[in-house]
Amino acid sequence: MTGAARDDFGFDHVPETDQSFENALAKARAGERLTVADGVELMTTGTDREGIDPVRKELVLEAADRRRAEVVGDDVTFVANLNNNVTTACTTGCLFCNFKNTAHLFEADSDVDHGGFTKTPEESRDIVADAVEMGIYEVTSVSGLHPALVLDEEHREILESYDNPAAEVNYKPPEAYDTDPSTYAAQLDAMSVDGVHVHSMTPEEAHHAKRGTDWSYEAVYRRLADAGLDSAPGTAAEILVPEVRDVICPGKIGTDEWVAGMEGAMEAGLDVTATIMYGHVENEMHRVMHLDVVRDLQDRYGGITEFVPLSFVYQNTPLYDRGLVTGGASDDEDELMVAVSRLYLDNVDHIQSSWVKFGNAKALKLLNCGADDLMGTILSEEITKRAGGEFGEFRSFDEYVDMITAIGRRPVERSTDYRTRRPLDPDEGPHGPRLGPRADGTPMLERRRDPATADD
Numbered sequence: 001m002t003g004a005a006r007d008d009f010g011f012d013h014v015p016e017t018d019q020s021f022e023n024a025l026a027k028a029r030a031g032e033r034l035t036v037a038d039g040v041e042l043m044t045t046g047t048d049r050e051g052i053d054p055v056r057k058e059l060v061l062e063a064a065d066r067r068r069a070e071v072v073g074d075d076v077t078f079v080a081n082l083n084n085n086v087t088t089a090c091t092t093g094c095l096f097c098n099f100k101n102t103a104h105l106f107e108a109d110s111d112v113d114h115g116g117f118t119k120t121p122e123e124s125r126d127i128v129a130d131a132v133e134m135g136i137y138e139v140t141s142v143s144g145l146h147p148a149l150v151l152d153e154e155h156r157e158i159l160e161s162y163d164n165p166a167a168e169v170n171y172k173p174p175e176a177y178d179t180d181p182s183t184y185a186a187q188l189d190a191m192s193v194d195g196v197h198v199h200s201m202t203p204e205e206a207h208h209a210k211r212g213t214d215w216s217y218e219a220v221y222r223r224l225a226d227a228g229l230d231s232a233p234g235t236a237a238e239i240l241v242p243e244v245r246d247v248i249c250p251g252k253i254g255t256d257e258w259v260a261g262m263e264g265a266m267e268a269g270l271d272v273t274a275t276i277m278y279g280h281v282e283n284e285m286h287r288v289m290h291l292d293v294v295r296d297l298q299d300r301y302g303g304i305t306e307f308v309p310l311s312f313v314y315q316n317t318p319l320y321d322r323g324l325v326t327g328g329a330s331d332d333e334d335e336l337m338v339a340v341s342r343l344y345l346d347n348v349d350h351i352q353s354s355w356v357k358f359g360n361a362k363a364l365k366l367l368n369c370g371a372d373d374l375m376g377t378i379l380s381e382e383i384t385k386r387a388g389g390e391f392g393e394f395r396s397f398d399e400y401v402d403m404i405t406a407i408g409r410r411p412v413e414r415s416t417d418y419r420t421r422r423p424l425d426p427d428e429g430p431h432g433p434r435l436g437p438r439a440d441g442t443p444m445l446e447r448r449r450d451p452a453t454a455d456d
């Protein structure tokens with residue numbers, strides 16, 4: 001069970017079905033497409049029993065592990081990447097999030113120490129350039145919805161033409177703030193150092209980048225791609241069921257808008273990822289309804305490269321402070337979430353196990369429950385850390401090779417889109433990235449940029 005007193009929320013959707021666990025398991029084993037009822041039976045290990053049945057759970061995990069082996073084999077992939085988030089200033093106020101700081105604290109006339117940050121494009125460029133020198137080839141960038149952040153100067157002009165931009169379109173000019181984040185286009189351009197793959201602009205951020213205009217998501221993502229964007233993270237998904245969003249993120253875009261944003265990104269030719277953030281107030285029916293939205297989207301567009309189950313980190317969040325939850329997902333729930341994702345999403349090849357969210361031991365265990373990807377080196381982490389997560393901000397290639405070989409699988413360095421893959425030989429260390437523009441196999445931390453030769 002999660003820490004939430006779930007029935008306190010009076011949800012319309014509850015984990016009840018007219019399917020049996022045995023039938024659902026038989027369908028999963030046979031590779032048949034699952035219904036929502038099947039998924040709920042597997043996720044709950046049977047709605048006919050209270051709690052998780054340990055024997056049934058093992059049967060679900062085994063079916064998912066077998067499916068993983070059939071679909072992608074025994075390789076475990078990971079990427080050499082950097083997280084560079086531009087700003088923590090946000091006006092949305094999601095109750096599960098402690099990444100953001102209230103945007104008005106960043107105003108030039110505020111003297112409250114908010115503990116957050118806003119980077120200029122020049123600062124972003126320097127941070128990415130240092131990491132490229134260390135061998136990375138992907139930068140992941142997700143940010144708060146800063147009122148001065150706009151798509152580009154044309155977007156700024158439109159927002160400034162409103163009578164009361166702050167109230168009507170959540171816009172305030174950069175002069176109002178202590179640091180000017182400039183535009184999304186300028187940030188993406190700055191982060192595109194040496195052709196590094198820029199993974200950024202969630203549907204929530206794309207919505208912010210089109211506020212006050214009648215531009216389509218496709219048009220916005222095309223402009224972002226022209227500025228340097230290569231693929232988009234499908235975070236902001238949380239739980240794609242309105243009654244759950246009403247509780248945990250009433251200020252956020254709705255389910256339909258998230259889907260429209262993802263469609264726009266794929267129409268613009270970009271790959272996307274999809275996520276679920278679970279283990280808070282939602283129940284197993286909501287989780288499977290979410291999987292159904294993702295599977296349907298993938299049937300229609302086919303551009304989702306991976307699905308990422310993000311286990312809710314509860315410690316420092318408003319949901320926990322206010323007593324709406326008393327904890328996060330249990331180990332059983334994490335395992336079943338990954339396994340049912342693998343079995344339900346028969347059209348998504350890769351399921352990611354996040355060491356940031358789970359720590360090493362559980363992240364490895366989840367590679368035997370249906371997951372096949374172990375995320376990236378990231379070098380810096382703000383979202384989970386600020387929420388109270390304690391699993392660090394970096395994994396080296398040597399740690400990756402040791403961990404993956406320890407569970408009898410083959411470590412493979414991959415590109416963001418999984419199209420380029422390089423297996424690593426455990427006997428030939430030390431290990432470092434080779435796919436990056438400046439990568440030559442040297443371990444990442446040994447290659448910090450020497451400022452004296454930075455412009456070579």
Ligand SMILES: C[S@@+](CC[C@H](N)C(=O)[O-])C[C@H]1O[C@@H](n2cnc3c(N)ncnc32)[C@H](O)[C@@H]1O
Nearest residue numbers: 096097099142143202204235236277312313387
């Ligand atoms: C922090 S937001 C940044 C990007 C943008 N503001 C947005 O909402 O899409 C990115 C994602 O981090 C995840 N996240 C935030 N707080 C979390 C928490 N406490 N535990 C787990 N995931 C969290 C959510 O899935 C959220 O959509």
Ligand SMILES: Nc1c(NC[C@H](O)[C@H](O)[C@H](O)CO)[nH]c(=O)[nH]c1=O
Nearest residue numbers: 079083140308354356357375376416
């Ligand atoms: N799962 C988490 C990720 N995943 C993203 C990957 O690291 C990477 O960007 C990938 O190549 C996309 O395909 N990133 C985080 O910062 N935190 C996570 O929990």
Ligand SMILES: N[C@@H](Cc1ccc(O)cc1)C(=O)O
Nearest residue numbers: 140233234235273308310383
């Ligand atoms: N950075 C997000 C997670 C994330 C980013 C990009 C992805 O493609 C997937 C997940 C977090 O830590 O929660």
Ligand code: SF4
Nearest residue numbers: 090092093094097100
């Ligand atoms: S999840 Fe994103 S939109 Fe919501 S408060 Fe956090 S940073 Fe802002």
